[in-house]
Amino acid sequence: MTITRRSFIKSTAIAGAAGAVGFPHIWIKDSGLAWAAGNEIKVGVLFSLTGTTAVVEKSLHNATLMAIDEINKAGGINGMKITPVVEDPASDPATFADKANKLVLNDRCVSVFGSYTSASRKAVLPVFEKRKNLYWYPTLYEGRECSKDVMYTGAVPNQQQKDFIPWLVKNHGKKFYLIGSNYIYPKEENNVCKILLQQLGGEVVGEEYVPLGHSEFGSVLNKFRETKPDVIFSTVVGDSVIALHKQYKAAGFTPDKMPMASLTTSEVEIAAMGGEYAAGHYTSAPYFMSHQSPENQKFVENYQKRYGKDAVTHFVSEPAYFQIYLFRQAVEKLGKGDITPINIRDAAGGLEIMAPQGRVKVDPDNLHCYLWPKIAQAQADGQFKVIEQSAEWVKPEPYWAYPGQSCTKDGLKGA
Amino acid sequence: MDIVLGQLFTGLSIGSILLLVALGLAIIYGSMGVINLAHGEFVMLGAYSTWLLQSAFGLPFLACLVLVFFMVAFAGWVVERGVVRFLYYRPLDTILATWGIGIILQQAVRLSAGAELRYVQTPEALAGSIDLLGIAIPSYRLFILAVTAGLLLLTWFLVQHTEFGMKLRAVTQNREMASCYGINSSRVFSLTFAFGSGLAGLAGALVAPIKSVAPDMGTNFVVDAFMVVVVGGVGSLLGTVASSGILGGSTAGLAFLLNDTLAKALVFLAVVVLIRFRPRGLFVDRVRR
Incomplete structure (x- = not known):
């Protein structure tokens, strides 16, 4: 018998079907084979x-x-x-x-x-x-x-921001500049931030997204200078965080007048930029190393x-x-x-x-x-100092910004 | 007014960083015709060398700069001797080979120095900002601007007014003919490649304090550097300077008026259109090839 393509396909299909009948546990999910086998x-x-x-x-x-x-x-x-x-x-x-x-x-x-x-x-x-x-x-x-x-x-956003934004408004002011990396996470976080700011009578003086991996913040810093926000709300991620902090300091800004409030800057980023660049800025998260x-x-x-x-x-x-x-x-x-x-x-x-x-x-x-959730301020030694901790645990609401x-x-x- | 001045300076500063990164590439590409895709990795090596010298040996930043130039130049020399010189008549293979070298360098650094971001200190004296015409200008950016201008002058002097430069120009114009006149063209190329690599390393050392140091940092730089060289016109130092200025200024301006994401896209679009109508860049050299 010569093997043509068609007969080959046919015979394989038959063999396959036979296999299916013969060894059902291969084909039927979850039967016979325990998930926790042996010890x-x-x-x-x-x-x-x-x-x-x-x-x-x-x-x-x-x-x-x-x-x-x-x-x-x-x-x-x-x-x-x-x-x-x-x-x-x-x-x-x-x-x-x-x-x-x-x-x-x-x-x-x-x-x-x-x-x-x-x-x-x-x-x-x-x-x-x-x-x-x-x-x-x-x-x-x-x-x-x-x-x-x-x-x-x-x-999720409600857990990081619900206490953070009111705290920032109370302690630093109502004018926010929103800066983030250009993808879904910063945009959703900023949606939540804008809703909270609206409730508090705050104002967004700028909203901007930079490409992932962006490391040149000269123009962005000039916009900070022009719009004079009270708080820079940052959801910039990765390498960009380091460039932003370094260039912010070199441009002569200081965190006591215009702090960066971040949801993404952690001990890892601070170790990579050096504590003196992060000192004085805020992050809100449920956990800090300190x-x-x-x-x-x-x-x-x-x-x-x-x-x-x-x-x-x-x-x-x-x-x-x-x-x-x-x-x-x-x-x-x-x-x-x-x-x-x-x-x-x-x-x-x-x-x-x-x-x-x-x-x-x-x-x-x-x-x-x-x-x-906790609000913490970065210190020159690379650690955060927790300033406020939520009085009770906060329920996760993944659809907080979407009523209904x-x-x-x-x-x-x-x- | 303040804002306009500040923005002008930002444009100038971005342009100077572009020029700094592109200078080495322009030399190598312009005179040797080698498309060096490992250029970004030489920038990265420069940044890492600075980190190493600073954190392991505690050297001051300025001393690091000098050493880094020679370290990365040596790495470049090894790459030229070991790989690139066998491929001078196979330009497409050079692209592939240098790309491969780039990947090897990136992974080697990742394995030896670790994948985490590294930290290079800004020298104390340059950490702050100074007031100029009523605007606060970061001193370190001013420093980069000055160093770039210095390197540019040095390169120009080297190419136009030294014996080595004369030989290089001769080899660039016609390698066979130059060899007939007794110029050791392979030595000239090795040294040129080393010099270009050294410049890339220096660029890496200089940008390290204001950006982050990571194994894959070179990728962004190599794209920018090629854009500068292509727009400026291959083999034209003046073109490289002009195109860094134009690209830096327009990126900064558009980023201020719109945002960084759009600025990047629009600048790329403009470059594509420009290349369509001036395929050899703004400043075409009149070298016969």
């Missing part, structure tokens, strides 16, 4: 170790592995060890999706911890929704998302013991750390046979744990976390 629970760790955002993501990767090690050393989860499967998505959203697929399908991870940028989260979202797996996302982000297959442990609590002391101590005395923890690496403990507590509630991504998600709803920032709770409806819309148990309502 281990496999989880994926998906942070970029190379590429443009590797600097920050490496610290998230480190915090994640440290938490897993701590839990394993303390006996694991109900006697089972957590086995991390590490992949490097190389700061590329398409690779994120590929690696996510691999972790979920080949490695059969029961959850994946990963992503720093919104772009990479959006890229893996379809994978987790299609496979009914669970993704744990530690970054503060722009909100406006309501997936039932993602656990969001970072802050926060005083027994949990944080332990977190920072262990982190520096493991990764060197210069290593810094920051407001994204902290959620990357505590979300592993949330995961543990959720899995602990389940019998070995019941461990599935969906069950873990349902068990995590309403859970509370003591995180370095304070007691946090998973909102069972929108799967975001109740957090403790809300993220509920059954998905997005009112869109």
